Amino acid sequence: MLAWLTEWLYNQPRNTKKLTLKMRDQNMYTEQMTAKIVAASPLNLDKAQALASEFGTVSYRSVISKAKSLGVEYIKKAPAAKTAKDTGPTKAAILLDIRKALQLSDREGDLTKVELETILAAVIA
DSSP: OHHHHHHHHSSOOOOOOOHHHHHHHTTSSSSHHHHHHHHHBBBBBHHHHHHHHHHHOHHHHHHHHHHHHHHHOOOOOOOOOOOOOOOOOHHHHHHHHHHTTTOOOOSSOOHHHHHHHHHHHHHHH
């Protein structure tokens, strides 16, 4: 009984679409296109986008990939600079100021229920 199942599994049609795509991709770049990529060395994002729009049939990512496979140097775009955080008072400093203003016990950590009730009474009054 397993013999027919094994034979059926091994005789299924194979998906050759990936193979044909890979073969097609090898022929996407003409000699002139590869020469332009090599001439644009060192390649960066702007150059890759310009070449891709000039070629018309490939994306800029494909140009970058082709350049790397040809051994052409690719310079990555520098990441955007992080903005500086607000240098205002920290949560702990504000909590300490609240404790001093309401004459609460000087300790670290969150407020207790009694301390919160004291703050609420001060805010309402």
